[in-house]
Amino acid sequence: MTNLLSQWLIALPRRRKVALMLSADLLALPMCFAFALFLRAGNFDLLVQYGITPPLIIAACTIPIFSLSGLYRTVVRYFDLRVLWTTGTSLACLVGLTYALSFLVHLDRLPRTGLLIYWFIAFAYVVISRFVARALLTRIQQKQKTQDERSVLRVGIFGAGEAGFQLAIAVRASLSHKAVCFFDDDIALSKSIFADLPVYHSSQMRNRISEHAINEVVLAVPSLSNERRRQLIDRLHRYSVSVRTVPSLLELVDRKITVQSIRDVSVEDLLGRDVVPPREDLFGKCTQRKTVMVTGAGGSIGKELCRQIASQGPQQLILFDHSEYAVYAIEQELSQRYPDLQITARIGSVCDASAVSAALRGQQVDTIYHAAAYKHVPLVEANMSEGIRNNVLGSSTVANLADHFSVQTCVLVSTDKAVRPTNVMGASKRVAELTFQAAAARANTRTVFSMVRFGNVLGSSGSVVPLFRKQIREGGPITITHPDVIRFFMLIPEAAQLVIQAGAMAKGGEVFVLDMGKPIRIIDLARTMIEMSGLVEKTRKNPAGEIEIKVVGLRPGEKLFEELLIGGEVTASGHERILCSNEPFIEEPELRKKLDRLLAACDTRDPLEIQIALQSLVPEYAPYSSLESARHETALTRPDETQSLQFPFRGMVSGRLMPSEGATDLNHASLSNSGEAN
Incomplete structure (x- = not known):
């Protein structure tokens, strides 16, 4: 019989179930009030004295209160304590108001003495009836689960x-x-x-x-x-x-x-770091009730910057990117999540001064986050002219126009590859930093310029983790450039939060360096991802394995590890994971001459001429093309840390990254990083 009743209830349409609950409540609530009067007097004298009218009136008032509290909108099988709390509170308010009203209008026909008892009985009825209904509705499911x-x-x-x-x-x-x-x-x-x-x-x-x-x-x-x-x-x-x-x-x-x-x-769960909540005073300083512009808004970091900024309630958010689809996608996402936010989407290249100027004109922009850049090392190495124009000319354009339009804060999102670069991408980002440093040094500027330098972010476009996932899905092999390549990792939301907070601390010309945590060897990351996929690595000792790890050699301009600091004094900031470095720069008149020479070299598309022009701007730019020279440079520049950095992990055990014996955390003043796209 119970099973038949359960099946009948489950088969009812939603509207009929609600109608059934209303009908049951209309019958039960007058009885609850009658029972309250019985308990108050110990007999039926009060009920005979007042008649049936008060119970009907109270029931008629209770039903709308239950409806407003959401009782009839809640699916009975997922009935929770929040709904009970709201219902009980609403019923208590009804009883209290009714009691007060009866005193004010001297309503003698209302049995005030039974109102409090009615609250307990009616609430007990709601709880018991709903849980009994839930038990009946889930009975069939539980029986199916048992069978x-x-x-x-x-x-x-x-x-x-x-x-x-x-x-x-x-x-x-x-x-x-x-x-x-x-x-x-x-x-x-x-x-x-x-x-x-x-x-x-x-x-x-x-x-x-x-x-x-x-x-x-x-x-x-x-x-x-x-x-x-x-x-x-x-x-x-x-x-x-x-x-x-x-x-x-x-x-x-x-x-x-x-x-x-x-x-x-996911591998992000293993490589990510413990969350440090953002400091509200820093997080909202340059974003809350501000007009904010993000260049490269459709990129990995740009999109996350937009999400974080939108959460802080800016006055207006301007999205700027050369990709139509990328701007469309992030605009649609933000419009759905923040329907009241004023969003302006602009399509254009940061190299086009007229396009950037049009986006800024008349907007009274308070903050710019410049995240537009070409970042893939091998592609920029093969397309030097285009990479340099986008990264260098684009940054110079943004810096000049930020100054021209009196933007309060302008932050450049930079990269660890700008430090002692061995590739064109890294060197171009260092030149971008130099343009921001020169802009910050202008005597009459009203804009606070700063740079935020960090390494790899998990899940960004072109990063190694999505690549390894794809290679595993396709059956392998997983390709790594060298077994000793070391990388640091940071989650995209954390990177974006730290960029926003670092920019809020700027006074002008600082290079902020994000603490990237502990290093991980890429070959160990590959082995972890194989194991987390439920597969076995294929090796000479285990030819029956499913996924092989193949070493393909360092790509042009790639390092075994990257550094985050060029030199100079490193000081703590107001945030535990952000350091501040004041680094040497080139005075603006000299910088302009060298930039003209670099852009002229790009017009020739002569790789040697471009590299010579880059070296005149970035003397530490020293490209190499062989592993031996990479090792030689490592030994020369980092003799004290080479031993501890080469093998920071002894391997993986069931998906866990195991620190090697003797591996030490890096000193903040010598943070290293390399690998994934920034």
């Missing part, structure tokens, strides 16, 4: 907190998952019951996973540190269970945790 137990994924949830609770509630409605227990690092929670499930200390995971036949463990702690995350993944892989995770704090924003929120552990 098909073999296909159900038995899940252990790590994290007995808010995210874990939301996940456990969501899993109950799932036919494909069944939550069986919680794990947590807090010893005080051990052996307690949370969301109707037992909680075990994390030290008991191995035994409990076996005892409960757990297939998968979900990491449900959005704030979990990356070091702890790596430890757990390494440990759980040894127990032969699948490991998945819920979104991190950077991804989660205000969204609730559902079964659909569960995702695979």
